[in-house]
Amino acid sequence: MQPLIFAHRGASGRYPENTLPAFQAALRHHADGIELDVQLTKDQQVVVIHDHFLDRATDGTGLVSHHTLAELRQLRVGNWLDERLHPTTIPTFEEVCAFVAYTPLLMLVELKNFLLPQPSLEEKVIELIKKYQLEHRVVISSFNYDSLLHVKQLAGDLRTGLLYIGRLRTPWEMALRFQADQLHAPQEEITASLVEETRRHGLTLYGWTINDVKGMKNLAKLQIDGIITNYPLRAYKQFSKM
Ligand code: G3P
Ligand code: CA
Numbered sequence: 001m002q003p004l005i006f007a008h009r010g011a012s013g014r015y016p017e018n019t020l021p022a023f024q025a026a027l028r029h030h031a032d033g034i035e036l037d038v039q040l041t042k043d044q045q046v047v048v049i050h051d052h053f054l055d056r057a058t059d060g061t062g063l064v065s066h067h068t069l070a071e072l073r074q075l076r077v078g079n080w081l082d083e084r085l086h087p088t089t090i091p092t093f094e095e096v097c098a099f100v101a102y103t104p105l106l107m108l109v110e111l112k113n114f115l116l117p118q119p120s121l122e123e124k125v126i127e128l129i130k131k132y133q134l135e136h137r138v139v140i141s142s143f144n145y146d147s148l149l150h151v152k153q154l155a156g157d158l159r160t161g162l163l164y165i166g167r168l169r170t171p172w173e174m175a176l177r178f179q180a181d182q183l184h185a186p187q188e189e190i191t192a193s194l195v196e197e198t199r200r201h202g203l204t205l206y207g208w209t210i211n212d213v214k215g216m217k218n219l220a221k222l223q224i225d226g227i228i229t230n231y232p233l234r235a236y237k238q239f240s241k242m
Contacts, residue, residue: 001223002220002239002242003219003220003223003224003225003226003227003239004032004033004106004206004225004226004227005030005031005032005033005226005227005229005232005235005236005239006031006032006033006034006035006106006108006206006226006227006228006229006232007022007023007025007026007029007031007033007034007035007229007230007232008035008208008209008228008229008230009022009035009036009037009050009230010022010023010025010026010034010036011023011025011026011029011031011230011231011232011233012230013211013229013230013231013234014231015085016057016077016078016085016088017050017057017078018036018037018048018049018050018057018077018090018091019048019077019078019088019089019090019091020088020091020095020096020099021085021086021088023036023096023099023100023105024099026105026232027103027105029232029233029236030232030233030236031105031232031236032105032106032226033105033106033107033108033137033226034096034100034105034106034107034108035107035108035110035208035228036048036093036096036107036108036109036110037049037050037110037112038093038109038110038111038112038121038125039052039064039065039111039112039113039116039118039121040064040065040118040119040120040121040124041064041065041067041068041069041072042065042066042067042068042071043068043069044120044124045068045069045092046092046093046094046121046124046125046128047064047069047072047090047091047092047093048090048091048092048093048096049064049090050112051064052064052065052112052115052116054067054072054075057077057078058075058076058077058078058090059075059076060072060074060075065116065118069092072089072090073089073090075089075090076088076089077089077090093109093124093125093128094128094131097128097129097131097132097134098132100132100134100137101132101133101134105137106137106138106139107134107137107138107139108138108139108141108161108184108206108228109125109129109138109139109140109141110140110141110142110163111125111140111141111142111144111147113142113144113147114142114143114144121147122140122147122150122151122154123154125140126151126154126155126158129158130155135155135157135158138158138159139158139159139160139161139181139182140158140159140160140161141160141161141162141163141182141184142160142162142163143163143164143165145162145174145177145178145180146178148160148161148162148178148179148180149178149179152179159181159182160178160179160180160181160182161180161181161182161183161184161204161206162174162175162178162180162182162183162184163184163208164183164184164185164186164189165186166186166188166189170197171183171185171189171194172197172198172201172203173201175201175203176201176203180203181203181204182203182204182205182206182225183198183203183204183205183206184206184207184208184228185205185206185207185208186207186208186209187207187208187209187210187215187219190205190207190219190222190224191222192222195222195223195224204225204226205224205225205226206224206225206226206227206228207219207224207226207227207228208227208228209228209229209230210227210228210229210235211229211230211231211234213234213238216229216234216235216238216239217238217242220238220239220242
């Protein structure tokens with residue numbers, strides 16, 4: 001079995017990250033799923049954006065949480081990547097759910113609630129997942145492990161993925177302690193023994209963020225369950241050749 005391919009922030013190597021054009025491109029580029037980041041606006045709407053600050057990905061400044069959705073809608077997102085791209089806007093999580101519902105895509109939803117508290121983000125995300133009947137196509141991930149536990153308490157049927165950045169000697173134990181179904185490991189941490197231990201403990205293993213061909217091939221050989229990449233088409237072509 002080849003690993004599942006998840007487009008990291010959409011097909012973000014070619015399109016502005018975490019936007020509908022990037023998610024639509026993921027589908028055209030044969031991704032099995034999309035990965036995206038969610039956080040709350042000042043008026044408690046769930047929006048799709050990676051950084052807590054607007055400055056890198058948009059033409060705005062300041063914290064996402066200090067702006068209403070109406071204010072955020074005025075901002076342009078990342079068309080400076082390629083001037084032929086039309087300017088686009090920050091999508092709401094509901095818009096992405098509505099898009100995914102009409103596709104076969106899976107969805108990895110990362111709660112951005114590790115550095116800044118996002119009260120009730122879990123409840124709002126779960127409500128939208130249920131509204132669009134995406135329960136069986138979604139994994140909720142976070143670096144905030146209490147939040148993952150909270151997701152399980154709110155909706156035991158939803159899968160969760162424990163994100164980590166290294167320096168965890170036995171990450172599978174952490175995943176089990178916080179009732180996660182999956183481990184999402186950074187590329188440099190993935191070894192044959194991590195794959196083996198993860199499997200032995202009944203967990204699914206995804207790796208991020210795998211953009212190089214050599215890395216893609218190595219992880220496919222190790223039989224990892226999924227890779228998260230900015231270049232889904234590149235991964236698809238590699239895996240088709242194997
Ligand atoms: O899903 C893994 C990856 O997205 C976590 O890192 O910073 O890209 O959100 P980051
Ligand atoms: Ca992410």
